[in-house]
Amino acid sequence: MNPLAHALSALLQPLLLLAAAPLLVAWIRRVKARLQNRRGAPLLQPYRDLRKLFAKEAVVARTASPLFRAAPYLVFAATLVAAGALPLLSLRLPSAAVADAIAVIGLLGLARFLLVLAGLDAGTSFGGMGSSREMLVSTFAEPALLLVVFTLAMTAHSTNLASMVQTTLNAGLVLRPSYLFALAALLLVAIAECGRIPVDNPATHLELTMIHEGMLLEYSGRHLALMEWAAQLKLALFAALIVDLFLPWGIAAGFAPGALAWAALALALKLGVLGALLAVAETALAKMRLFRVPGFLNLAFMLALLGLLSHVILEAAT
């Protein structure tokens, strides 16, 4: 296969996800609005918001260090590189060999590290509160997420995302208890990592209930636009990760244009369904107290652990 097609695919897939991420967020908001008997904003509203923010002046606190100005660019870059390792439309993804599932989680951890530091930088209480809470959530979310990857890797015998998708496709329609438990765990962890209800409210205006918004409080202009877009990309990334690991049917094996179009349609459909499910969950559940979040994530960890146990006991019988 010519290297040009490979390079192009490695470049275009993450950019496609980046372009589609605000649309996904708009879709979720739209479904939520309809469930709450409202009309909801148009689907292009997040793009307009981003364009407005990019044009505005960036105001930086006097007390902030150079890290504050550098963080938005690095956070955005790290999230985009992580998105680049996910096979979305085609399995032939050269960047899947650069970063596997664990490295993707590590890159998201890098983005979070810099975001938390930026929250501490201006020397305000709200930033500190957001940063401290974010580290609490990540303390419990990361082990659960890694255990999900381990459970799946015990079946797929690999952590390379393209190989894992290939294994699922090759096996056909198989009901595995370990996969079901891992899916449930990943859904819970994704809600926590992306800062959605019931862990964090992305639309809150109350400072004391913020986690992610608390860390972004001092940002404005293009810095805020980059951080917001990175958060939307992270949500799309987790949705794409769920689709890749558990529902990969429809993905193209090569670069045939017909297969790619079909794969794009299948991906859009699956992301839409996942978004609608998230909107229903956000409407039905209330945001939890902060100290109930460890219990929520412990449930995710137990589900992942049960998945591992069912794999060893039920599936890998010797």
Next chain:
Amino acid sequence: MPLLDQAVLVLAAMALFTAFALLAQTRLTAAINTFAWQGALVAAVAALTGRASGDAHLYVSALITLTLKVALIPWMLHRLVRRLSLERQADPLQHPALTLLAGAGIVVFSDWVAAPVAHFDASATRNVIAISLAIVLLGMLMMVVRRQAVAQVLGFMAMENGLFLAAVASTHGMPLVVELGVAFDVLVAMVLFGVFFLQIKNSIDSLDIDRLSQLAEPVEDDERGDAP
């Protein structure tokens, strides 16, 4: 049909999850509903095993389990809870993380114990023995860590669920006579529990089993009047 075997494995794993959920559920009404789900899953396993092996009496067993464990006993328990006005009581675990880790350890232990037994069975669902042993032990663990008396009953019933699952998975069900006998024993036990709980609630005004030791205390005559 391998798909049927896979479905049996999935349902057995979900029954194991309900056993953990019973351990961690703090509210009684939710715990009773979880127990009903466990019964439904175990009945479904029986029905699917009946379909796979062709044994017709497994369908009957599944029906009995469905009637008793999913419909009748939860209804009686809900009625009991209403009469004792226990709906709003929460029964939180003292060390939830440790309890759940102990549960995981029990599952690993059951797998290790059941491994040589599973060798005798050639079917694809032989590892369900380990799961059912784990459900039995988790039911016992529930009886140890929970303080509410009604939760003890649920633990006892969950143990019986596990035994039924073991019987279904390994020997394709027990003889129907044994089955019916066990089922009616469980029903009678339920009725007796109900009567006892009412009495205990009236005596010591609480159903916390840690306080049951009060029943053994000598009674002062000047305080109790004409009580024995």
Next chain:
Amino acid sequence: MNTGALALSLAGAAVVAALASAASGLLATRWPRTLSWLAFPLLALCGAAALAAGIMALASDSTTTAILPLGLPWLPWHVRLDPLSGVFLLILGAVLVPVAIYGPGYTRVFRNGRDSLAALGVFTGLFVTGMLGVLLADDAFLFMVAWELMSLASYFLVTFQHEVAEHRRAAFLYLLMAHIAGLAILLAFGVLAASGGSFAFAVMRSHPPDALWASVAFALALLGFGTKAGLLPLHLWLPEAHPAAPSHISALMSAVMLKVAVYGFIRVVFELLGPPQWGWGVTLVLVGATTAVVGVLFALQQTDLKRLLAYSSVENLGIVFLALGLALIFLGSGHPALAALALVAALYQALNHALLKGLLFLGAGAVLHGAHERNLERLGGLQRRMPRTGLFFLIGCMGMAALPPLNGFVSEWLTFQAALQAWQLGSGLLRILVPVAAAALALTAALGAAAFVRAYGSAFLGRARSRHVRRAHEVGRGMLVAQALLVAACAAAALLPTTVVGLFSSAARQLTGAGLEQAGSRGWLWLTPIAPNVASYAPIPILLVLALLGGLLVWALRPSRQAPVRRADPWDCGYAPPTPRMQYSAAGFAQPIRRVFAMVYALDEDTDAATATHRLLVRDRLWGWLYAPLGAGLDRVADFARRAQTGHVRRYLSWSLITLLVLLWIIS
């Protein structure tokens, strides 16, 4: 002469240089400047020689032995340089050179003080000599002599500033634990020598003890080397002793001395005990995982910067031992290739920790030098006063948090890959235990990230919380160059993993019989420890794309007509501009985790609303569970024994008579 002999001569030259450095320290009594002009440069030479010797031994995959005309007449000292010692010589050299460059700038303040600079010079040299001796020893006698030299010299270094009572207490505890460790190691060597009849390692290698005595020797080795390496529950000396020493010595102790303990453990358990049992591996995995989790939980609660780094060392040593446990499990179950992978992961983790912890301790010393403060509750805003130190410290913190593309991530990734190969094991119990241990490692990594965010954020970001910190100044060139060297070394370890894995696989081959040739099968850019389609990692493309993307965004988004940014007061949701007291304190940052994990700590906390003060004391429960009862028990035994000392001469004579009678009876 061939490479192996050259490497051994270089190692010998390193020992001579260290001894010369110690000798020149004596001159510092009369001429204090000789410390900076003679002692430290000699140490730098020693480090460079050790580094070169280590790399040569690894690259040439050679084993060279020699017998020195020293020691007892019937028990001369054997020395040996093989790939395993090469790994740790590399670590020693890579940390010693920057420390030696850092030393002159840092110790300048002690010139006019009460503490003896000569003691510092002499004992630093002896300390390094001791460590080199342990790494090169090929018989138990030289090993124990060098080990004791290392422990004693470091004791004197810990008590360098002995006017502070805490330092004396910490040093006493340190000496006590070091001797308990030494005793256990001596007993382990005794068991091994009994089966072979000689103290030389070569004889021990060919006469391994039987299974029962091997387990006894394993337990003794774990007790001895584990105490020195800071494993639970015998780690409490570490957070007391490491902060008490001067910062460059703390760096040496944390970065190198702990690794020498790891070296001793690997040498005894993997080479001298015969065929390993997987039960040993399970014990190591459990001990290592517990140590790692408890260590990082305590690191999160420390407000003293150096104590935080010390507890973090406890955590990382736990991770190293966890990986070693995985290697033992794989070896005991008959998978030498997987054991090689786990062993390389453990060695890589040791290297990364040495480089990163050395960097962080040197940075903490720079903070102490520039801001005269160690307490996180009084630091703040240092990034703008000490920009370069801040940048180096940030890189160190990001490395310790195991973030790609830095080096901490590579060793963690390798450990995960080794653990994920557990599906090849036969026993169901092991197939559950190994991934669960990996999940514990993931928990440690997440908590470690929180600890280092807190450390860097409280010290360098925000605003200064006290007046003297507001006037902090950047440190001198020597100290900055040293930190920059370590950053460069970390970058090399991060971006060239295939080279490092290639070097370390000769050590793995020596110990397990299998190497890791497939790690570079797709070229030097991609790290593929098992097979390309199983897992691969390429840090250089990741770094390049991150840098390119970042640069592109900065260029594309710069505003054309206005200034890049406008400076204003912090927004803070429209409240009045905050004072430095209103930002999150270090204790407050860790409060949610302190509350969730309250079972692990012994907390002593109270708040006084009238005076608006909050007092928090976080202690280790092991003081009350293990150390205090043991101490009390020893006191009782000592009291009981005191009764034998009545002071009556005739009582003493009667004891002597009885003993004489008993001995005569025995020998008759």
